[in-house]
Amino acid sequence: MDFIDLYCGAGFGARGAVAGGGVARLAVDIWQAATATYQCNFPEAHVITSSVDDVEPRRFDPALGADLLLTSPECTSHSLARGNRPADETSLETAISFMPWVDHFRPRWIVIENVARLRAWDRYASLCDQVARRGYEVSECLLNAADFGAPQARKRLFMICGRESSPPTVDALYPVHAPRRTARDIVDSDGTWRTTPLYSKRRAEATVERAERAIAELGRGVPFLIVYYTSDRAGGWQSLDQPLRTITTVDRFGLVTWDGNEPRLRMLQPPELLRAMGADRHLLDVGSRRDKVKLCGNGICSPVMQRIVECLRDIDNRVAREAA
Template sequence: MLKTLSFIDLFCGGGFGARGAVSGGGNPLLALDAWDLAVETYRANFPEATVLHERIENIDPFQYSGLFKPDVLLTSPECTSHSIARGSKPGNEKSRETAIGIFPWIEAFNPRWVIVENVNRMKLWDRHEELLATLEDYGYTVNQMILNAAEFGTPQARKRLFMVCDREGSVMTGESLLKAHKQTIQSARSIIDWSGRFKSTPLYRIGRAKSTLERAERAIDSLGRNIPFLIVYYGTDYAGGWQTLDVPLRTVTTIDRFGLVTWLNDVPMLRMLQPSELLKAMGTNETHLLPAGNRRDKVKLCGNGVCSPVTEMIFREIHRIMESEYPVAVAV
């Protein structure tokens, strides 16, 4: 049995990353998020953890340094100002700089491991090199990896930057992580609730947007009739606006994005994917509790999250590295 790796979770969201970390042998000590619904969700799922509802710049981490001794600092700084998902809105530098806010926590807790998760475009941030250099100044070897959650068994194609930093100098690459922990690819079909409890309406109805119909018709022209598929209902899409159910779901965002087209007596029917289905697309399941927020909030919780299987495999790899160094010390 592996030694438990205790961790502090900054920008913790609804705890999807923490769910994976726990599955990989982690134990959450302290978590922080500025969104009240995310904090409520995290507390519901990890009642043993201390969860703070506050912005990172308003917390002095040294007030907690005598209470917790984490092995890992798990962080997911705000990503909207790095992401193309924000559209044409200008980037918010204050949002970007939440990544810099992790350094007082490093000073306060001195963890061996620091994990920073963000969108790929964070590498284009003009302070990204400063972030790397500062982590190295604190004594960390920084391993930067672009990981696709689908390759770790998540039924979602979600590429994210993971910076896994180790004070003992271990090297971790995307290739080595996949070699040790690659999982079977899961399709979008696996997340669909086929019970019929979620009602669909006819695709062709008064008021349906022309662009929605065009996307659906492209899918029908390609697949034929009476084959279910997904359309991108809202948001920009560069792949025709639809996808089959036989590949992982495209990236879940913070808006209600995906519509499922099914057939009833040769009539195409449409409904949106439900939060419970998006939860599965994040690599967790309905045992992970979502609070009594509205539908929009639940979708946002998923879109802001970290896919659980990815953090699980990173924690498993950390265990493997530590066992190779100290086989007796980390075995119980």
């Protein structure tokens, strides 16, 4: 199943698609760190560093993308993570900017990934209508990566669109008999990374307060994660025995470990975040540490896309058998 990957990021979604039987043929993203990482992982793909709007799809053989089009438009302006900042309409418009690619390639399948709040966008109905008018049936699937074997609780909307066959529903994608993985599965506990004392003069008071709430709940000597940039009622921390909470584009997780009776702190590192994306075999060697954190925060958990592509291939195979 050949696929084209728009807003491809570092290729975590593509990693899942390849595991599900796909082949990356063409990928586009505006961020050089993302495309360099993608090219490193998928050397057979033609990778373009550019805005999707600035690439003319008619440059390419339409047969190149006849199977599957993946697109992950910018989600910042749809997400609660932007806080009180006003939505950027240019960013919002990326959700429909892939239509010329659909018109040129006419793929059998389209998979659109975004935050769940995309459905609250005042042009969401128009997006669905534009896809439907091109002959596609749309299945809206809200999927949590933790249910597919990723050690991260990451809920995302996947609009799975089929032109020649009905797309799989949520019920068809579930159940997945994958082991329930947790944050404990991703952390390096062998002393690889340098830690500093939790109680230091330079430590922010809010950080210490988060940690003390966790210690009061768990007891001393139990490792846990501090969760920054959160407005929920979980106290600003989480147990290692739950899937990691959603990775964002900024450093969000501090790991508290113990040296005897002394708590020590460090931030989770890119290799650990990579495991949380379910992309353990992915290469993440391009850019700064901050770039790598952002690449993970912008990505799609690989096991989810693997399951989707496996389902699409199963449908194609069934149709082919029935036609034979």
